[in-house]
Amino acid sequence: MKKIILIFLMIAINLNNANALIKVDITRGNLDPLPIAISPLHVDKNSQKSDLFDTNKLGEEISKIIEQNARSTGLFNPLNKDAFVQKPDIAHLKPRFEDWRLIKAQALVTGKLLIKDDKLKVEFRLWDLTAAKEMQALSFTTTPSNWRRVAHIISDKIYERLTGEGGYFDTRIIFVSETGPKEQRVKKLALMDQDGHNIKYLTLGNELVLTPRFNPTNQLVTYMSYFRNMPRVYLLDIETGIQEIVGNFPGMTFAPRFSPDGKKIIMSFAKDGNSDIYSMDLNTRVVEQITKHPSIDTSPSFSPDGKFIAFNSDRSGLQQIYVMRSDGTGVKRITHGKGLYGTPVWSPRGDLIAFTKVRKGRFYIGVMRSDGSGERLLTENFYQEAPSWSPNGRVLIFYRETKADKTGKGFSAKLWSIDITGYNERRVKTETDASDPSWSSLLSK
Amino acid sequence: MSKNLFFSFLFHALIIYLTALTLPFMLREPIDLPPIVSVEFIEIKDKTYIPFAPKAREIIEKVKEEKNRVVSEQAPPSAKAKEKPDRIPLPDDQKEKKQLIKKKQNPEEIKPQIRQSSEFEKKELFDTNEIAALIDKAKEEQANTMKKSDKLTQSNVKNSFAQALSLSEEDALRAQIFGCWSVPLGLPYDKNLLVRIKLQLKPDGTILKSEILDHARMNTPGQSFYKILAESALRAVRICQPLKVPPTGYERWKNLQLNFDPTEMLKG
Numbered sequence: 001m002k003k004i005i006l007i008f009l010m011i012a013i014n015l016n017n018a019n020a021l022i023k024v025d026i027t028r029g030n031l032d033p034l035p036i037a038i039s040p041l042h043v044d045k046n047s048q049k050s051d052l053f054d055t056n057k058l059g060e061e062i063s064k065i066i067e068q069n070a071r072s073t074g075l076f077n078p079l080n081k082d083a084f085v086q087k088p089d090i091a092h093l094k095p096r097f098e099d100w101r102l103i104k105a106q107a108l109v110t111g112k113l114l115i116k117d118d119k120l121k122v123e124f125r126l127w128d129l130t131a132a133k134e135m136q137a138l139s140f141t142t143t144p145s146n147w148r149r150v151a152h153i154i155s156d157k158i159y160e161r162l163t164g165e166g167g168y169f170d171t172r173i174i175f176v177s178e179t180g181p182k183e184q185r186v187k188k189l190a191l192m193d194q195d196g197h198n199i200k201y202l203t204l205g206n207e208l209v210l211t212p213r214f215n216p217t218n219q220l221v222t223y224m225s226y227f228r229n230m231p232r233v234y235l236l237d238i239e240t241g242i243q244e245i246v247g248n249f250p251g252m253t254f255a256p257r258f259s260p261d262g263k264k265i266i267m268s269f270a271k272d273g274n275s276d277i278y279s280m281d282l283n284t285r286v287v288e289q290i291t292k293h294p295s296i297d298t299s300p301s302f303s304p305d306g307k308f309i310a311f312n313s314d315r316s317g318l319q320q321i322y323v324m325r326s327d328g329t330g331v332k333r334i335t336h337g338k339g340l341y342g343t344p345v346w347s348p349r350g351d352l353i354a355f356t357k358v359r360k361g362r363f364y365i366g367v368m369r370s371d372g373s374g375e376r377l378l379t380e381n382f383y384q385e386a387p388s389w390s391p392n393g394r395v396l397i398f399y400r401e402t403k404a405d406k407t408g409k410g411f412s413a414k415l416w417s418i419d420i421t422g423y424n425e426r427r428v429k430t431e432t433d434a435s436d437p438s439w440s441s442l443l444s445k
Numbered sequence: 446m447s448k449n450l451f452f453s454f455l456f457h458a459l460i461i462y463l464t465a466l467t468l469p470f471m472l473r474e475p476i477d478l479p480p481i482v483s484v485e486f487i488e489i490k491d492k493t494y495i496p497f498a499p500k501a502r503e504i505i506e507k508v509k510e511e512k513n514r515v516v517s518e519q520a521p522p523s524a525k526a527k528e529k530p531d532r533i534p535l536p537d538d539q540k541e542k543k544q545l546i547k548k549k550q551n552p553e554e555i556k557p558q559i560r561q562s563s564e565f566e567k568k569e570l571f572d573t574n575e576i577a578a579l580i581d582k583a584k585e586e587q588a589n590t591m592k593k594s595d596k597l598t599q600s601n602v603k604n605s606f607a608q609a610l611s612l613s614e615e616d617a618l619r620a621q622i623f624g625c626w627s628v629p630l631g632l633p634y635d636k637n638l639l640v641r642i643k644l645q646l647k648p649d650g651t652i653l654k655s656e657i658l659d660h661a662r663m664n665t666p667g668q669s670f671y672k673i674l675a676e677s678a679l680r681a682v683r684i685c686q687p688l689k690v691p692p693t694g695y696e697r698w699k700n701l702q703l704n705f706d707p708t709e710m711l712k713g
Contacts, residue, residue: 021643022610023702024618028710029626029681075630106627106680128676130683135676164673165631394631 033077034162035104037129038067040081041111041122042088048115050144058147059088059113062122065151066109066158068195069169072417073159073395074424079105088112092125097132105129109158120144124154126161136161148197153444168390169194172440173397174212174221175415177201178433182404182411189223191238194390194439196429202236211386211436215258218440222246222256222265233267235282247280247287255299260306266290268298277311277328290328301353302326303346303370310334310344310353310370321355323370334372343386346370348441349393352420356385356398365398367420378422391441395419397428399435610698614691621689622703626681632670634711640671640678644701650687655679658702678705 041059049055070076083103086096092110100108111124123139138157140150149170156167177190187209189202202221203209210231212223221236233246233256246256249269256267259279266279277290277300291297295315302309310323316333319340324331335341339359346353350370357364357377363384366377384400397417404411413435415428428437610618632638641658657663657679662671682688682703690698 021700021702022698023704024610024615024622026619026622026626026678026681026703026705027707028623029628029677029707030624031630032627034627106684128680130680131676162629162673163631164629164670392631 033075034106035077035079036070036107036109036158036162037079037084037100037103037105038063038070038081038109039084039086039091039111040088041113041124042092044112044114046114046116048118050115052145053147055115058115059111062111062113062147062151062154063109065148065195066155069152069155070158072195072426074419074421075159075163079103095127095129097127097129100127100129107135107158107162109154111154115144118144120147120150122147122150122154124157126158148193149443152193152195156442156444165394166392166442168392168395168439168442170443171391172214172218172443173415173428173437174202174214174440175399175430175434175437176209176212177430178413178435179205182408189221189236190430190432190434192430194428199431202238202241211255211438213257213438214440216260216262216441218443220258220262222258222267224254224256233265235265247278247285249278249287253278257301259302260304266300266302266309268300270296277309290326291324291331292328299343301345304348304350308346308370310346312342312344321353321372334368334370335375336372337375345387345389347389347393348391352393354387354389354396356387365396365418367396376420376422378418378420379416379425384416386436388438390417390439393420395424397437397439399437401435610691617689621685622681625685626705627677628707628710629670629673629677630711632674632707632711634708636670638671638674638706638708638711640675640705642675642678642682642703642705644682644688644703646688646690646699646701648695648699650690652682652686652688655682674705674707678703681705 040063043056043059047055053061067078070078084091085099085102088110089112091108092112095108095110106129108127108129109124110127111122113120113122115121119141120143121139121141123137125134126136127133128135136157138154140153142150152169152171155169159165159167159169171194172191173194174189174191177188178185180186185208186205188205189209189212190199191202192199203225208226210224212221214221219238221238223234223236224231225234226232231252231254232249233253234243235246236243246265246267247253250271252270254268254270256265258265263283264279264281266277268275269278274294275296275298276292277297278287279290280287290300290309291311291313293313293315295313296319297311297313297315300309300311307326308323309326310321312319312321314320315322319342320333321335321341321344322331322333334353335355337357339357341355341357343356344353345355347367352367353370354365354367357366362380363382364377364380365384365387366375368375378396381400382403384398387396387398389396395417396419397415399413400416402410402412402414413433415430415434415437416425417428418425428434609615639659643656643658644652645654647653657675659671662668663675665671688701690701
């Protein structure tokens with residue numbers, strides 16, 4: 001009997017050994033940009049000609065936009081097209097995976113377009129080259145003049161499929177276009193695609209304009225304008241061009257921003273050297289005072305769920321960032337570092353707050369968690385401020401000024417973007433000098 | 446009496462002298478000792494590879510002899526077909542190529558149907574590949590039958606007691622996969638991001654079969670990030686092929702589980 005038990009025991013031990021699986025934990029990876037091959041889109045031979053562009057080159061142009069967008073993220077490394085072996089039309093049907101793998105690509109984008117009956121039809125496929133399978137295939141039909149938007153939408157889809165978060169390419173940026181010498185700047189409201197194309201001017205430049213912000217549907221813009229030397233908050237409908245003053249305040253209103261549901265505008269109202277935060281319901285026009293403190297409270301920004309408001313105040317003596325409930329209760333200071341903190345902007349993801357910090361005469365753009373912990377300064381310069389988030393909460397756009405010499409020369413204001421890692425800083429090209437940028441949400445949701 | 450007084454003075458003087466000598470030491474600040482470094486002795490490897498070295502040498506010499514026999518000095522070396530660099534020619538590759546060439550001859554056959562979609566509306570294109578992928582997303586990737594060509598790997602050595610990889614072996618494998626894994630940066634780090642991949646390996650470290658263990662999560666609504674993460678992990682394993690596995694003890698590591706979890710890295 002003992003022997004039998006012993007034999008069973010031995011077998012059990014052996015089985016256990018045989019089934020023991022070696023496990024290795026992989027907790028790190030590389031942050032190198034993903035090598036991606038973006039093949040020019042194949043243009044169908046039956047395509048009509050267009051006055052807007054050279055139809056034969058449209059496939060290449062669209063692929064260039066996708067390539068620029070991918071490169072600008074810092075997360076992708078679009079490979080040189082000279083190394084591509086397969087022709088676009090064949091690659092779109094069935095790529096020879098081993099050929100693409102040879103140039104070390106991990107993903108491939110192929111596509112095809114056709115212009116027929118004044119409609120542009122674009123289809124694209126995203127291939128996983130290591131698994132030798134298709135990851136995504138979509139087609140879009142639109143008017144030919146929208147071709148740049150199609151390229152941006154495709155870029156968003158690729159970004160989303162490979163990174164797991166939403167894209168931000170099919171978006172616009174509203175900003176203040178600046179021309180002329182520093183003392184006599186002409187400032188106009190301007191609107192452009194996120195890559196700097198399709199620029200439109202919304203005001204003539206007769207009045208000074210500042211701090212434009214989009215509403216969640218990107219139809220309305222709220223901004224501050226000096227009319228008859230009185231700075232006031234205005235509302236502008238982009239489609240109709242109709243402008244109106246927000247609220248009937250007996251004094252200066254500034255720093256406006258929409259609530260996440262777009263129903264309210266939150267702003268500062270200054271009277272007798274004291275400024276407090278007010279909100280106005282756009283439907284009922286009812287004005288509500290949110291802070292009541294004999295200090296300067298300004299730059300309010302809602303959390304994405306609308307429950308909290310971040311703002312800056314000098315109630316402690318120096319300008320710091322505070323968070324309170326949206327009804328004005330539970331005010332809590334969240335910044336305690338050395339220096340001045342201002343322009344808090346809550347990330348669309350809700351996890352971070354971006355801010356401008358001034359210390360020892362230098363300006364920093366940084367991010368921190370909504371409780372004030374984990375402060376990270378992303379970039380430092382002579383003068384920079386007004387960060388605005390991309391719709392996916394990964395990139396910040398802001399403006400930076402250069403110092404003027406004694407004669408007033410050398411002054412400039414440019415737009416820049418940086419991602420929350422702080423490694424990918426880029427100039428956003430604009431026709432003129434630019435300041436106060438504000439990023440729209442995705443146009444095609 | 447005077448003698449006693451003398452001794453009393455003497456001993457008192459001695460005590461004062463000794464105190465004077467030792468007091469400065471007491472006044473001095475304590476010596477700043479560096480913190481104690483604890484050293485843990487870890488067994489790097491239970492067995493060295495030395496016992497196999499003579500056997501390996503024999504085989505290498507045999508191979509050398511064979512080469513010498515084939516290429517004589519008089520005959521010019523015959524022109525060999527160019528092989529692609531960076532790739533280890535596997536028996537499977539040639540078969541794959543043949544299949545692809547066949548497909549190329551008739552591209553119309555696989556032309557996918559693309560449906561017209563309305564103004565600015567995006568539509569998923571119909572694709573047989575996609576459907577196949579939906580049915581069985583990366584669940585199994587069965588390679589062709591394995592050939593035991595590699596005699597150097599000592600695959601017949603069984604070591605039932607040393608189940609785990611040694612630290613150095615595990616580190617080598619981990620470091621290799623770190624380099625291959627492009628982590629998707631947009632993942633929600635407050636969710637469970639553990640992807641477990643079970644691998645069946647050939648003796649040379651190439652992958653015979655890979656399987657995602659929590660496969661059901663791939664298509665769970667609201668967990669789309671998991672699919673992206675799992676795909677990135679699979680890509681890493683495939684790019685890394687052949688994996689840096691120990692040259693011995695094939696039985697030990699022929700089945701391997703890799704647990705990918707980027708949570709710490711993304712929180713960073």
